[in-house]
Amino acid sequence: MRGFRVELGEVEEVVAGCEGVAQAVASVREGRLLAYVVPRPGSEERLAERVRERAVELLPDYMVPSVVTVLEGGLPLTPNGKLDRAALPAPRARQADTTRREPASEVERVLRELFAQILGVPDVGVDDSFFALGGDSILSIRLVAGARKRGLTVSARDVFRHKTVAGLARHARERTPRTRAHPAPEAEPRARDGAHRPDTGPPPAFVPLTPIIQWQRDRGGPVDAFHQSVLVRVPAALDLPFVAGLVQSLLDRHDALRIRLGRTPQWTLEVQPQGTVRGSEHVRRVDVRGLGADQHEAAVTRAAEAAAGRLDPGNGHMLEAVWFDAGDTRPGHLLLVVNHLVVDGISWRVLLHDLRALATGASLDEPTGISYARWGGLLQEQAARRTAELPLWTGAARGTDDILRCAALDPARDVMRGRVTVTRVLPADRTAAVLTKVPAVLGTGVNSVLLSTLGRALRTWRTALFGDDPATVAEAPFVVDVEGHGREEIAEDLDLSHTVGWFTSLFPVRLEPDDTPGAVQRRLDAMPDKGLGFGILRHLHPEAAPVLAGLPRRQVIFNYLGRFERSSDADWSLAADAPAVGGGGDPEMPLTHLLEVSAVALDGSAGPELHVTWTFPSRLLTRAQVEELADAWFAALRDLEETA
DSSP states (O other): OTTOOOOHHHHHHHHHTSTTEEEEEEEEETTEEEEEEEEOTTOOTTHHHHHHHHHHHHSOGGGSOSEEEEOTTOOOBOTTSSBOGGGSOOOSSOHHHHOOOOOSSHHHHHHHHHHHHHHTOSOOOTTSBTTTTTOOHHHHHHHHHHHHHTTEEOOHHHHHHHOBHHHHHHHOEEOOOOOSSSOOOOOOOEETTOOBOOOOSSOOSEEOOOHHHHHHHHHOSOOTTOEEEEEEEEOSSOOHHHHHHHHHHHHHHOGGGGEEEEOSSSOEEEEOOTTSSOGGGGEEEEEOTTOOHHHHHHHHHHHHHHHHHHOBGGGTBOEEEEEEEOOSSSOEEEEEEEEGGGOOHHHHHHHHHHHHHHHHTOOOOOOOOSOHHHHHHHHHHHGGGOGGGHHHHHHHTTTOOOSBOOOOOOTTTSBGGGEEEEEEEEOHHHHHIIIIIHHHHHTOOHHHHHHHHHHHHHHHHHHHHHTTOTTTBOOSOEEEEEEEOOOOOOEETOOOTTOOSOOOEEEEEEEOTTOOHHHHHHHHHTSGGGGHHHHHHHHHOTTHHHHHHTSOOOOEEEEEEEEEOBOSSOTTEEOTTSOSSEEEOOTTOBOOOSEEEEEEEEEETTEEEEEEEEEEETTTOOHHHHHHHHHHHHHHHHHHHHHO
16 A cells, blocks of 8 residues: 555554554555554443554554454454455544544643644644654654653654654653752763763863764864855844854853864864853854845855854864844844854754743753754664664665766765755645645655655666767666764664754665655664664774775765755744755865755745755766756656646
8 A cells, every 4th residue: 555565464463452452453445554443342432543543653654554343343354254345334534533632641741732832834733644644753853852841751762653642641650850950961872771871060172073973084184174164144233242142152051163173183072161162253243234135145255255264173162152233223143153064953952942942031041952062972882782774775876877987976076065955845735735634645764755756766867868878877786875863862862852953874775676655664664773773884984984984985975964944034943035955065075976966845935845956066966967866856746746
């Protein structure tokens, strides 16, 4: 069904295990998965809802029956006493999935509010799946953080396992409120095998190099101006000391922002003590009073380039801020530029949350979670435990070929200075279908929808460009690199929802000809901890590292950053006309892939819109060629929307 292999026996086993069910049958009719149950005496009340709740909790989305029908008279039988499937009644109503009940507890009420707030969905039922409503792995981290703030403990793994408000409520734990007067120490992670991880006292002075940091080091080239940035709308009539105070608070709160990069004899990351990095030294004011829109945009562009140029990780200078002062009556903007070695997409959500709270005087009671240094230590410990994954990663590349049989990247010539970008925006109505409707119908995640259609577009594109050249076009499977958020729960009680750092995971995904989203989803599901182990083995395990380094090259890298909220009239929010997260690097930094595809959902006037940026070396591809590919991908998404 919908690209997935569904074993009806597995569905029947789960349904039959629900309390109050005497017999159960699963069937498919008109493309829908149905369940029929015979109740035990006295168990008829809410039985369909209870069966569906159990199915949602124990089965993947694509194996959850869309309708549960209660047969109080028993199953229909043939004269031989066998089940008469043809006589199973058509469902009279979508009993189990349209009945909306009110929250039965305060925990359900809180979680329903969080679902609605984070997903931007006004009407959430307690039995609705977080992912069917448009959630993804990045938004699940926001849900975990929001639950903690409301006094509940759930993990990202809980969100994936239990999915619904009701399911999460049954597994949520109430937390003891923390106070600012007596800040709690960082959580003490416990390994999955139960071994205690001593984690008390001040954080380590040095951060063990994580896989993504080692990947960047091995990339070569300068890293001083390698950065990400955000532009935030701020209220009128601020002053420089106030802005500097906000920056100082962020520097003191987050260890990663105070890291100093050592490069000899090898790379080291040293955390400087609180108070040693002065916010006032890294804030600039730019007067934009009276400037028109074009002049203002030009001023921001110039200031962003200058701010990136002032970054100096070797001296612990990881952050620059520029306040665009529009006067006492017009809102201004605040540009934050941070070296990419210490920040990622989720880190920006943390920083924006903290900035807004600090600026408005709201409570900032949440602990910053486990330190970036301790996270690096946990990854080091994981290396020896991940060797069983090696066949998974080598097998992903078996029998694959390049997408294009073209010249390899030259690190001396194919650098940031020579890169070109193409941007496409999917309208809000189509974005809603791609990010919400299609994954829900197909029972997959957003990434599998985007990756499967990207693979189809790549094949269509290369055939159109090079179809008459068999030496250039290959029909074999190919592999793309995929970036994940990397904040996986590799130890018990591991809170990464408020930690700033570069956590990104990078792992290969095999794409077969004519892949469906379901097939890609199964491959993603087979990766322990969402692919985190690949980087650990590739960069932290001495025997596995050369094996994985020898895998075929990946010409495409894909990253879906999730959804970012922005507003045209809300202070301390992302500026409406700016990208969610900007960035760049030193002009001589080598490019790593023939094509870099970065997608993000940004709020627009009609709802979120999918913004996709394609980056490529001008020496090897032309703008016209990549524009054709960008159009082919959106066409593939449209075809999937129409058939889902």
